[in-house]
Each structure stands twice: as C-alpha cells, then as structure tokens.
Amino acid sequence: MGTNPMPPTRFGSMVFFAGLLMIVMAFIMGSGNAAFFSFAPLTPDIAAALGVPVISLIFPMQIFVSYGRAASPITGAIIAVAGMAGYSPFQVAKRTCIPMGIAVVLTYIYYYIVF
Template sequence: MTTGSGNAPFYAFVEMIPKLAHSSGINPAYLSIPMLQASNLGRTISPVSGVVVAVAGMAKISPFEVVKRTSVPVIVGLLVVIIATEVLVPGSAL
C-alpha cells in the first residue's frame, strides 16, 4: 500500500468475504466493515502515501513525523470500529 484511497487492499480480498462468511456462519457485514476501515486507516499510517507526503511537505516535517503523530488516533479509531461492529452488527448470519 503506497498511495491512493486505501480501498485497493479491501477490493483485493472482498471476493473472499461471502464464501468465508457463509462457511463460518457469520454475517458478511461483520467481516467486511472492519476490513474496509482497516484498509482505509492503513493509508494514513503509510509514510509513502500521497496524503502523508503532501501534509508533511506543507508542514515542512518528515513524513515519518506525520505517521508518528497520527498512529495513535488511527489505532484508537480502528479499535472503535471493531468495538462498534461487535455491538451494532449481528455476528451470526441473517
């Protein structure tokens, strides 16, 4: 994952979700929501992503400094997504 929207890793594996969910008896949304958000949030902590390089250039700091400053909020955000999925999305197949 180097640049882009962060959706490419998700779309690379999204075809597996229905089969995996069906064989496991899990709601497909229960698997896909955290996967999508993890791929989007992963872009924010990549020091070579376009958005990080642009922000680092405007702030005149190293892209690694931007990643260091954003990594904690990104990890917290991912934990919130996982917890919200546990609470709001039924895990068993509908």
C-alpha cells in the same frame, strides 16, 4: 456438516485478524484500495463458510483499511501534507498512529456492541 455457524467468539477473532491484516496491508502499500480490493472478492465465500452475513465481515475490513492508509507514511496525502509543512512523511505518520490506534480500538468495541 458445513451448515453450523461459527461460534461468536471464534467469529470475533476472525474479524480481529482480518482487520489486522487489512491495517497492515494498507500501511505497507499506502493504499486502502489495493488492500481492500485484493481481499474483498474472497469475503462472500469466507462469510458463507462461517455462516455469517457478508456485511458483518466486509464492513470492518473496509473501515480498518482506511485506518491503515491514514497511518502510512507512503500515502499520497501524507506525502503532500508533509511536503507543504516541511516535515518528513514519517514524522507526520508517526503522529497519526496514536489517533488511528485509538480509532481501531473504539471501532472494534462499537462493532461488537452493534453486530
């Protein structure tokens, strides 16, 4: 009854949506720590329910939270760099979104190859 592991295709979609949630939360909050530490305590229970190792769920969450933080216009580093360069933080963040989007796609591909 609760011992059947989740099929790989359904687990892949779980990783996709958990990663997407992490990216959005980090982007909105401007902090990777706030988003990650809000959901990290839940991952052991979720992983146990899915029948997968905790690392296979928490690792992509941690990586994707850093991508969301790097693309957020309210991150402290983006604000500091934009101020020194004389640009709006939104202009700097806009230029980081494309590389971060590519990094997310490549990380998902790598994740599915390795795990």
